Amino acid sequence: MSALPTSSTDHPPHGHPENITTASTQTTDKPATSSHPPPSKPDPTLSSNASQRGLSSTAAARSTEFSSLTIKLRQALRQFPDFPSPGILFEDILPIFADPSLHEALLRALELHVTHAYSDAQKPDVIVGLEARGFLFGPSLALRLGASFVPVRKKGKLPGPCETAGYQKEYGEDFFQMQSDGVKPGHKVLVVDDIIATGGSAAAAGLLVKKLGGTLLGYIFILELDFLKGRAKLDAPAYTLLSS
Numbered sequence: 001m002s003a004l005p006t007s008s009t010d011h012p013p014h015g016h017p018e019n020i021t022t023a024s025t026q027t028t029d030k031p032a033t034s035s036h037p038p039p040s041k042p043d044p045t046l047s048s049n050a051s052q053r054g055l056s057s058t059a060a061a062r063s064t065e066f067s068s069l070t071i072k073l074r075q076a077l078r079q080f081p082d083f084p085s086p087g088i089l090f091e092d093i094l095p096i097f098a099d100p101s102l103h104e105a106l107l108r109a110l111e112l113h114v115t116h117a118y119s120d121a122q123k124p125d126v127i128v129g130l131e132a133r134g135f136l137f138g139p140s141l142a143l144r145l146g147a148s149f150v151p152v153r154k155k156g157k158l159p160g161p162c163e164t165a166g167y168q169k170e171y172g173e174d175f176f177q178m179q180s181d182g183v184k185p186g187h188k189v190l191v192v193d194d195i196i197a198t199g200g201s202a203a204a205a206g207l208l209v210k211k212l213g214g215t216l217l218g219y220i221f222i223l224e225l226d227f228l229k230g231r232a233k234l235d236a237p238a239y240t241l242l243s244s
């Protein structure tokens with residue numbers, strides 16, 4: 001995947017993270033599908049000099065629009081020291097959703113990224129969002145992309161047969177679940193969340209998608225805490241909209 005002017009990076013496939021454990025309420029596990037190569041098209045939203053590199057005026061306009069959206073979004077972020085526990089600098093994305101113009105900017109920027117980075121053949125069938133902050137924009141993004149939205153929820157919230165994965169995150173540990181019929185075998189899936197810190201949450205979500213037989217195209221985050229190197233836990237390409 002070519003990079004946007006942020007911290008988008010691709011990864012070679014990795015094995016399952018050691019701190020992820022899974023359990024199933026079903027009797028059979030589907031084999032995990034391997035991760036997929038990054039989208040092949042160059043990203044016109046990246047660009048120090050889009051027109052000089054021979055990109056079309058449409059691509060240059062997309063690049064300009066994208067840069068302007070991300071600058072605006074970055075300015076809206078807030079930090080809270082020592083929340084939810086001492087030593088944690090909490091990154092608060094909620095101001096984006098408090099302002100309709102920022103909310104629109106977020107969805108437009110994500111839409112620009114996905115529609116450019118994934119060709120029609122690679123287009124996601126399903127957006128999987130992580131509870132709770134992945135629910136703030138996952139469904140709207142799915143609607144814009146003509147994709148389904150499927151939630152990953154904390155354990156005990158979803159009815160019916162579920163797959164379960166335990167994980168550790170920056171400030172605690174938990175269990176995620178997905179309904180067993182939430183993703184159909186072969187469906188192309190993008191996992192979205194507000195932030196990647198240690199990567200435990202995202203890795204557990206990716207594992208669930210693969211247990212259901214989904215093809216994990218990659219991950220999209222608004223923010224990334226680079227110093228925690230969470231993306232090393234992921235076995236599909238990860239893209240971050242705003243640098244931390």
Ligand SMILES: O=P(O)(O)OC[C@H]1O[C@H](OP(=O)(O)OP(=O)(O)O)[C@H](O)[C@@H]1O
Pocket residue numbers: 130131132133134168169170171193194195196197198199200201202230
């Ligand atoms: O990369 P990690 O170390 O796993 O941390 C990232 C996760 O932590 C936060 O969720 P949290 O579990 O606090 O839940 P919330 O969205 O329900 O507040 C955040 O929304 C991510 O999902």
Ligand SMILES: Nc1ncnc2[nH]cnc12
Pocket residue numbers: 088089090091092169170171195197198225
């Ligand atoms: N530092 C942080 N700020 C906001 N959400 C988080 N989730 C995990 N770490 C976080």
